[in-house]
Structures are given as C-alpha cells and as structure tokens.
Amino acid sequence: MDTQHWRSTIAAAQAGDRQALDExxxxxxxxxxxxxxxxxxxxxxxxxxxQETMLRAVDNLGSLRDPDSFRSWxxxxxxxxxxxxxxxxxPDRLDESAPQDAADFAELTVLKLQLEGQRREVAEAVRWxxxxxxxxxxxxxxxxAGDLSRRELAAAVGISRQHAAVRVQRMKERLETSRGIVxxxxxxxxxxxxxxxxxxxxxxxxxxxxxxxxxxxxGYCGDAREPVVPAERLLVGIALVPIPVGFTLSLAFGGxxxxxxxxxxxxxxxxxxxxxxxxxxxxxxxxxxxxxAGGAYVVTQPPDATPPPRAAVTSSAPPVASAPPPVSASPSPSPSPxxxxxxxxxxxxxxxxxxxxxxEPRALPHRPEAGITSTGGRQAVMQHRGDSVxxxxxxxxxxxxQISPQSRPGSxxxxxxxxxxxKLFHVASGGGRRMDDPMAGSPGDLxxxxxxxxxxxxxxxxGTQQMWQNEYFYVDGSVTLTVNERGADYxxxxxxxxxxxxxxxxxxxxxxxxxxxxxxxxxxxxxxxVPQYVTRATPADPATVPQESRV
Numbered sequence: 289m290d291t292q293h294w295r296s297t298i299a300a301a302q303a304g305d306r307q308a309l310d311e312x313x314x315x316x317x318x319x320x321x322x323x324x325x326x327x328x329x330x331x332x333x334x335x336x337x338x339q340e341t342m343l344r345a346v347d348n349l350g351s352l353r354d355p356d357s358f359r360s361w362x363x364x365x366x367x368x369x370x371x372x373x374x375x376x377x378x379p380d381r382l383d384e385s386a387p388q389d390a391a392d393f394a395e396l397t398v399l400k401l402q403l404e405g406q407r408r409e410v411a412e413a414v415r416w417x418x419x420x421x422x423x424x425x426x427x428x429x430x431x432x433a434g435d436l437s438r439r440e441l442a443a444a445v446g447i448s449r450q451h452a453a454v455r456v457q458r459m460k461e462r463l464e465t466s467r468g469i470v471x472x473x474x475x476x477x478x479x480x481x482x483x484x485x486x487x488x489x490x491x492x493x494x495x496x497x498x499x500x501x502x503x504x505x506x507g508y509c510g511d512a513r514e515p516v517v518p519a520e521r522l523l524v525g526i527a528l529v530p531i532p533v534g535f536t537l538s539l540a541f542g543g544x545x546x547x548x549x550x551x552x553x554x555x556x557x558x559x560x561x562x563x564x565x566x567x568x569x570x571x572x573x574x575x576x577x578x579x580x581a582g583g584a585y586v587v588t589q590p591p592d593a594t595p596p597p598r599a600a601v602t603s604s605a606p607p608v609a610s611a612p613p614p615v616s617a618s619p620s621p622s623p624s625p626x627x628x629x630x631x632x633x634x635x636x637x638x639x640x641x642x643x644x645x646x647x648e649p650r651a652l653p654h655r656p657e658a659g660i661t662s663t664g665g666r667q668a669v670m671q672h673r674g675d676s677v678x679x680x681x682x683x684x685x686x687x688x689x690q691i692s693p694q695s696r697p698g699s700x701x702x703x704x705x706x707x708x709x710x711k712l713f714h715v716a717s718g719g720g721r722r723m724d725d726p727m728a729g730s731p732g733d734l735x736x737x738x739x740x741x742x743x744x745x746x747x748x749x750x751g752t753q754q755m756w757q758n759e760y761f762y763v764d765g766s767v768t769l770t771v772n773e774r775g776a777d778y779x780x781x782x783x784x785x786x787x788x789x790x791x792x793x794x795x796x797x798x799x800x801x802x803x804x805x806x807x808x809x810x811x812x813x814x815x816x817x818v819p820q821y822v823t824r825a826t827p828a829d830p831a832t833v834p835q836e837s838r839v
Contacts, residue, residue, distance in 0.1 A: 298355040309349075313342060316359075318528045319435060320366050325393040325529065326426035327370045329414065334393075337373055341366045360440040363427070367444045370423055397529050405690070406467075407522045413466035415491040421459045428456050432520040435528070463519055469499045472509040474669045474779075480509060489665045530800075632814040633839035637714055637753045642722050645804040649794045652716055652787065653812030655762050658682040660784035670771045671779040676830075678707075679782070680766040684715070684790055687759045687769070688781040689723060691737060697744030698775035702752060704833040705822040710765015712839075714819050715810035718793035719757025720802025746776035749835060753820060760790045761819070762810070772831035 294315075300308035317338075324337045344365050352361055397411040414422060427444055430436040442452035472480055483502055487495055503509045662668055662685075664677035679685055691700075705712060723737035737757065739745035748754065771780055794806025810816045821833045 294358065295355045298349075298352070298358050302350055302352070302355075309346070312349075313346065316345075316362055317342065318531060319359075319430070320362065321531050322430065322528045323363065323366050323426045324370060326397075326414065326429060327367075327419075327423040328373070329393050329422060333373055337366075337369045341369045344369070359436070360443045363436065363440055363444040364446075367423065367427075393529070405692075406517050408690075409467050409470050410463070410519050410522055412470050413463055416466035416469055416496045417459070417462060418493060421462055424455055424459045425463065428459065429523055432523045460519065464516075465500050466496065467516070467519070468503050468509075469496065472499060472503045472506075474671050475509060476672050476675070477506060477508045479506060632711060633818050633837075635815050635817045636836050636838065637809075637817045637820045639751060639753050642725070642754075643804065643807055645798050647805060648797060649716070649806050649808045652791050652794065652808045653810050654787050655684075655715075655764075655810075655812070656682055657684065657787060660685060660763060662782065662784050664782060666783065668782040669779065670769075670782070673771060673773045676768050676770040677782050678766060678768045679763050679784070682764045683762070684785045684787055685761045685763055686783040686785040686790070687761065688719070688783070689737070689755050689757055689759070690779045690781070691723065691739070691746050692777040692779070693739030693746045694743040695777040696775060697739060697746065699747045699749065700752075700776045700778065701772040701774045701831050702749065702821050702835075703769055703771050703780060704830040705767050705769055705819055706830050706833065707826045708765065708767045708822060708824045708839055710763070710767075712765070712767050712818055712822060713762040713810060713816040714759070715762045715816065716760040716790055716794050716806055716808050717756035717758070718760065718790065718796070718806035720796055720806075721804060722754050722756045724754050725803045746778070752835065756806070758793055758806075760785070760793075762816075767822075768826075770830040774831070 297308045297311055297315075301312050320341050321334075321338050324341065325334050328334050328337065341362075345362050348365075352358060394411050394414050414425060417425060424445065427436060427441045431438060431441050438449055438452065441456075442449045445452060445455070447455065473484070480499075480502060483498070658681055660679055660681040660683040662677055662679050664670075668677040670677065687703075721737065725736060727735045727737065727740075734741050736745070738747075769780070769782060771778070794808065796802050797805035818837070818839055820835050820837065822837045822839055823833050824839055827833065
C-alpha cells in the first residue's frame with residue numbers, strides 16, 4: 289500500500305477513527321511478527337513480545353508526530369521489547385530457548401516459504417548466530433527483502449548508519465560461517481561425523497567455533513559443491529513468513545486511548561479487522577474471535593481448539609476438541625480375524641492424477657500419537673546415496689522432497705523403507721504442490737520441481753506415484769528410510785511431526801498462495817495404502833526393494 293494511504297490512515301487513527309486503527313494494526317502485525325520471530329528464533333516468548341509491541345504502539349500512537357516515520361517508530365518499539373526481554377531472562381529461561389525445545393523460526397521460514405537450496409541454507413544458518421546477531425539479522429533480512437530501509441534499521445538499533453554498516457558486515461561474515469557449517473553437516477565427511485559424535489545437536493557458539501575450525505582445515509567440507517551465492521542476493525524479494533496457526537493476539541487497552549475497544553454488544557470492528565488481516569491469502573489458518581471487556585482477543589484457530597504442540601524430536605499431541613475423534617490404526621473387530629490381518633499391507637500406493645487445485649482435502653483421520661523418535665534428530669537432512677534415518681514410536685512423520693536435476697538429470701532411484709517392524713501408512717500429501725506442478729515465474733511455466741527444458745527433468749520409474757513437496761506418513765513401530773539417489777540428484781528432510789501440523793499443511797490451498805490443496809490418503813483403517821517401496825527385510829542394497837511391495 290502506498291505511503292500516502294498509510295499517512296492518512298495513521299492520521300485518522302490518531303484522531304480516533306476506529307476503522308483506521310483496525311487497518312493499521314492489521315497491516316503491520318506481520319512485519320512485527322517476522323522481526324520478533326527471527327530475533328528470538330521462535331522462542332515461546334515471541335507471542336508475548338509481539339503482543340507487547342502492538343499494545344505499546346496503540347497506546348502511544350498519539351505521541352507520534354510524523355506519520356511518515358511510523359514504520360521506523362514501530363520497528364524501534366519492537367527492538368526495545370526484544371532487548372527488554374533479553375535483560376529479563378534468567379539462566380533457566382535461557383535454556384528454554386534451545387532450538388530443539390520448539391519449532392524454531394528457521395524451520396518455520398523453510399516450510400512456510402518453501403525455501404530450497406541456498407535460500408534454505410541461509411534460513412537454517414540463523415540457528416548458529418548469537419542473540420545480538422539474530423536481532424540485527426531480523427532487520428537486515430527485511431532490508432534486503434525490501435521491507436525496511438537502512439535508515440530504519442539504524443534507527444531501530446539506535447546507532448548511526450555508518451556504524452550500522454559495520455555491524456551488518458560483521459554479522460554477514462558470521463552468517464557465512466554458519467552457512468558453511470550447515471553445508472558441512474549435510475555432507476558425508478567421516479571426520480566431521482566423528483567430531484560431532486559428542487554434540488547434543490544444539491547450535492551454540494562453542495560448537496560453531498569447533499565446526500568452523502574443522503571446515504577451514506578440511507578439504508571435503510571446505511569444498512563447496514556449487515558456487516555460493518551471497519545471502520543478500522538470495523533474500524531479495526522473499527515474502528514475510530505468514531503468522532502461524534496458534535498465534536494469539538490479545539490487546540486490552542483502556543479509555544485513555546483514542547480508539548478504546550468496546551465491550552461485547554457494541555461495535556466489533558477491531559476484532560473483525562485484525563481477524564481479516566490474519567486470514568488474508570498469505571496466511572494458512574482458520575480464525576475465530578471473541579470480544580472481552582476492555583479490549584479485543586483474536587486467535588488464529590477455532591475457539592474450541594487447543595494450540596498445536598511444538599515440534600520436537602519426540603512429539604505427541606492429544607486430540608483437539610474440534611478434530612474428529614482419534615481413529616485407531618486397526619479397524620473394528622471383524623468376524624474374520626484372518627482377513628483383517630491380511631488386509632494391512634495389501635493396499636499399496638498407486639499412480640494417481642493431481643486433484644483439481646481448488647478441491648479441498650477430506651478430513652485427515654487422527655491416529656494415536658505417543659511420539660516419534662528419530663536417529664536424525666528433530667530434522668534429519670539426507671543428501672547423499674546411502675544416507676538413512678530410523679524412526680521409532682507411534683505418530684506422524686513428514687518427508688520433504690528436494691530435487692536437483694541440474695546436477696545430474698535422469699531417472700530417480702526412489703528412497704526405500706526397510707526393516708519395518710509394526711505398521712507404516714502413507715497418510716497425506718501437502719506442501720501446496722506436487723513436484724510436477726509448474727514453478728511460478730519460469731519461462732512459459734515449463735519448469736517444475738522435477739526440472740525444466742533447459743536442464744532436463746528427473747524421471748520417475750514407470751508406474752511410480754508422483755511425490756508432492758511434503759509427504760506425510762504414520763509409523764506405529766519402527767522403520768528405516770534410505771536415500772538411493774543414482775541418476776537424478778535428490779535430498780530428503782525428515783521431521784517427526786503431528787496430526788495438527790499435517791492438517792494445517794494440507795489445508796493451505798490456492799487462496800493462501802499455494803498451487804493446490806493437499807491430498808488425504810488415510811482411510812483411518814488398515815486399508816490405508818502403504819508406500820510403494822517398503823519391506824520388512826533389511827537388504828544389503830536398499831535400492832533393490834521391489835516397487836509394489838506387500839508387507
């Protein structure tokens with residue numbers, strides 16, 4: 289929206305126009321959320337800091353003399369709240385901010401914006417930065433994306449533009465070091481694996497120095513497999529991360545402000561407008577709102593739902609009130625026990641056509657979730673032939689695809705599931721697109737997630753089902769997933785996840801910026817399909833698993 293419009297909107301809000309105030313909060317909430325989210329890397333305090341920032345902005349709007357400085361004024365308020373929160377932290381609270389204890393902002397950025405390659409690498413490198421660098425990066429990221437100016441960045445930090453240039457340059461150097469660490473950890477260097485055997489998986493400054501020192505002296509880890517693109521070129525034009533389901537904004541303010549919210553029974557403009565902002569196409573969520581005395585309360589989920597649990601290495605989620613009742617992984621008792629036992633594993637994934645983009649998925653049955661543990665941790669990144677991860681427990685797993693046909697175009701040797709004990713189902717597909725959907729902005733829309741006419745396309749084996757960007761599976765037991773790349777180059781990222789997150793993903797359809805809605809494959813019974821390449825055996829070469837396996 290143009291500057292003139294915002295200038296008039298701010299002036300109207302200062303004069304007491306409720307509708308203008310509604311629009312002001314709705315329009316600037318996503319920017320504040322992204323600044324705070326990156327600075328705190330998704331810590332549980334993000335919601336509180338965002339809420340306090342917006343509350344202070346509303347409460348002090350009358351003191352703003354120049355409407356043209358609103359954005360820098362708002363960003364400065366956000367940064368003060370971030371620094372105040374850091375000063376208030378106790379050592380125990382500091383430990384709570386560890387990335388493995390929450391779905392951090394780096395992961396959220398990768399998933400929500402569907403970042404791949406070096407853009408994903410930059411987002412994940414943020415985990416290795418210190419608090420001060422993350423705070424600065426939260427502003428610099430928005431500067432190179434076109435959402436902030438250098439003058440506003442410097443004003444928010446409280447330094448001159450010259451000093452800001454020095455600070456940004458030092459932060460960029462540490463970011464590049466962290467990018468190198470991310471690349472090294474995704475590699476197959478045996479010396480690095482030995483070095484990290486004692487590492488608990490938590491990025492910190494001590495391990496950053498150790499891993500950086502190893503990378504500088506290692507011919508394997510220091511040899512970039514492709515030209516490294518500067519971070520600022522990668523971040524130009526990247527959108528704001530949408531506000532996630534579960535985010536709550538509660539603004540209670542009294543009669544001292546020009547636009548005091550009213551109690552239920554009168555105007556509900558505030559909640560309606562903020563609610564409208566939270567349900568714009570860029571944000572995948574269902575929202576509900578309730579007015580409370582003295583202010584507005586807005587939640588980005590149905591009022592009878594509970595917030596989704598945070599992703600972790602071991603994840604569990606009780607059924608939510610608004611969801612269908614949990615469905616057992618086994619069907620109801622049948623007069624024919626033998627037939628029931630034979631049913632599991634006889635229904636195998638088959639080739640299917642892409643659904644209509646506007647066809648919403650049916651409800652995903654909610655199977656029991658006791659939690660999944662992964663030998664790859666909270667996020668297992670597998671980039672090379674032979675890389676594997678073993679998943680154990682009872683719950684949902686996300687397998688995210690990334691194909692690089694420009695490296696080695698040709699046929700795909702699909703990943704395989706081996707050593708299955710118990711049951712494994714293919715329950716849903718999401719990510720907003722199938723891998724053969726056209727990539728927006730490519731010449732003639734001819735490029736897809738499988739490649740393009742100038743580099744060739746990755747080719748699936750005959751009769752193989754086309755994968756989606758995100759594939760969801762349900763494990764009840766244990767199984768090992770192995771990358772078998774040979775021909776087309778591909779990588780897999782594997783996350784223990786939850787029913788809530790899978791449901792949120794598959795419902796993020798075209799109105800929210802995706803190409804198509806997801807697809808539900810789970811019937812809730814033993815006739816839910818199993819993956820095409822799965823076996824209870826443990827072959828010496830996992831690539832030999834038959835395509836239409838029966839388990």
